[in-house]
Amino acid sequence: MAETPNYSEDSIRSLDWKEHIRLRPGMYIGKLGDGSAHDDGIYVLLKEIVDNSIDEFVMGSGRTIEINISEHKVAVRDYGRGIPLGKVIDCVSKINTGGKYDSKAFQKSVGLNGVGTKAVNALSSNFVVQSYRDGRTKIAEFEKGELIRDEPEKETTQRNGTAINFIPDDSIFRNYRFIPEFVDNMIWNYVFLNSGLTVNFNGQKYFSERGLYDLLVRNADTETIRYPIIHLKGEDIEIAMTHGQQYGEEYYSFVNGQNTTQGGTHQAAFREAVVKTVREFFKKEYDASDIRASIVAAISIKVQEPV
Structure with missing residues (x-):
C-alpha cells in the first residue's frame, strides 16, 4: 500500500509570480512546443509583446513597429508613448500591473489582464526592456524573471517608444526555432486589422491600406x-x-x-x-x-x- 504523504503546515508553499509562471507555463500561454506549430508558445510570447505595441498604434501613438528575429533572439521596437519611466520594472515584473484597467484609457484593447509581458519575462532566459520618453530613457534586464540590471534614467535623443529584447528559455521551449512563415502570417493579420500600420520584420515591410x-x-x-x-x-x-x-x-x-x-x-x-x-x-x-x-x-x- 502506498504511503500517505504527510500534509502539514510544511506542505504549504507560496510561489512568487515568476516561479508560478515557470512552474505552470501552460496556464499563461497555452501549449509550449518547439515552434513547429503556429500556436506554439514562442509565437504567443512574440504576440504578447507586439500586442502592446498595437495598442499604442490604436491609441494614435506610433505608426511603425520593428520586429527582428535572429536565431533565438527577438527584438521588438515601437514608437508609441513609451512606458512611464518610473514604472518600467513594475510593468514587466508585477502581475496585474498595467495601464489598461481603466476602460477610458484603453477601450477595446488587445490585452487587458496585466499578465502577458510578465509571462514573456518569466519564460525568457534573458529579457531586456528599454523605454524612451520625452528625451529620457530607462533600461532594465532580467533573467528568467529575476532582475539583474536596473540602470538609472538618463538622457536620450531617441524617439519615444518601447524596445523589448528577449530570448525564450530553451529549458522550457526545448529545441525551439521560429518558422518565418508563421511569423509572416501573424504580421499580415496585424496590418490587415490595423490599416495604416507599418511593420518591418527582418527588413521586410508589411502594410495594408484597405484592411x-x-x-x-x-x-x-x-x-x-x-x-x-x-x-x-x-x-x-x-x-x-x-x-x-x-x-x-x-x-x-x-x-x-x-x-x-x-x-x-x-x-x-x-x-x-x-x-x-x-x-x-x-x-x-x-x-x-x-x-x-x-x-x-x-x-x-x-x-x-x-x-
Missing part, C-alpha cells in the same frame, strides 16, 4: 471569385466578403485583434445576417446552405468586454 479587403485579396483566389469583394467598415466592425469556387465556407474572424479560429457568436451572427439579407432582398426563402456555399469572408469586431 480586410486586402486580407481576402491575399487569401482568396481572386481569379475565380464570382463578384468583386464587398468591403464594409464601421467604428467597431469591419467585414469583407465574396463567393468563390471552393467547397464549403471559409471565414477569417477576429475580436479585438485576436484571431478567433474556432469562430464564435460574432461569426455566427454574420452567417445568419448574410442569409437574412439575401432572403429579404430577393423576397425568397432560399436555403441557408445554398446562400453560404463557397462564401469567403473576413469579420472583425471590437468590444469593450469580450466574453
